[in-house]
Amino acid sequence: MTVHTTVHEERTRTLEDRRPLIGVSTYLTRARWGVAWDLPAALLPAAYARYVQEAGGLAVLLPPDEDPASAAAVVRRLDGLVLAGGEDLDPALYGQEPHARAGAPVPERDRWELALLGAALEQGVPVLGICRGMQLMNVHTGGTLCQHLPDAVGHDAHNPVAGSFTDHAVKTVPGTLTGHLVPGSLDVATHHHQCVDRLGAGLVATAHAEDGTVEALEYADGRFALGVQWHPEARDDLRLAEALVRAATGTAGPSGG
Template sequence: MPVQPLIGVTTYLCRARWGVAWDLPAALLPDAYPQYVRRGGGLVAMLPPDDPAAAGALVRRLDGLVLAGGEDLDPALYGERPHARTGTPVPERDRWELALLETALEQGVPVLGICRGMQLMNVHAGGTLCQHLPDEVGHEGHNPVVGAFREHAVTAVPGTRTASLLGATVNVATHHHQGVARLGEGLVASAFAEDGTVEAVELPGSAFAVGVQWHPEVGDEYGLVRGVVEAAGG
């Protein structure tokens, strides 16, 4: 049988409850993420926050990297004070995932950023975030119900990798209140919502580095994950 590429997926770091009485700090990942990677043809390794100095050694064992969604990034990473609606940051996760991303880009390991993961890619490249998107677009359409995904249309920019993987227009599952403000150096905005919100970014060139603001893991479209698995050797 062909060897399936090993795709690392970052995890949340939060307090969780399970069983009869357990209520403890936990590294966790919604099951939709590993299912998504498996359906794309990859094997999954969960990557809980660790010492950033270990990121290089870990990434060398991976064939691809998925930066999962989750908590708001620390605004200090892009030189801003927190907005009143910005969530409490998780510095351990921020540092770990920035180190993973940096090393993956250096080593040419394919990267897919999902929601927070796309925002991390933008901040890593020197970009900034809009900390509460309704302030900018004037509506709650990107996150209308807390804890529930909703759909809206996204249009890919012709000629981009994103367009080649998804097609021209696709309905996507959305749940975010932040977004790209200033685009990071070297990144290209490769998809937009109808209100002008940047919905995907990518690094031009042969290496696979794509970030999307939506949550493809909860839909039934697998072009993105198949793209990263194929780039990883699948």
């Protein structure tokens, strides 16, 4: 009787829990915790997982794999993908030498996330790129980055204090997926010193800061794959994550409605 009840309860939970599984990429870095641990670690700020969970998804972390070829198998088990923020991409990926202010690249993470993105696009899995994630989407399609944004805009308002988010205004482009999901002007959390320079093939810019910086992009073919330069997980606005969850469950078309 106990076994029967357990199986029944498990089946009930399976039927009731239709939340999509959303993978979130992670950092690969050295970290310290506890009394004396100081080791290489795959880690992610907790805000990313909460962002997915509060939007109705199940969050699973995707640490870099030594074999990027396994990305296709990983993505087949996902309903959606979030490419998280983090370190500067290796400028060699877009044919440039590193700027003096560029951070040290993490090749293992670059290779893994490019493979995850490629697999998600091939398999039709919805994608949301955040900060570094948006930049990676641009580089994946042959675009380039401005390696130190203050050189281009003449100020450091996008990243005035290292380790702390700052708010600034962005305006989305009407008639785009981004403009549909977060229409008009909005204040967003920012923390970046690099940005999109030349757009990659098949991408369109869908939001800008007041200084002209590209703040969002998406694919011109209408698929649910968009990137934002800001950090929505750092604020209360769940609209982008909720749209990702809807797309991952198949309850919304490309417009997100």
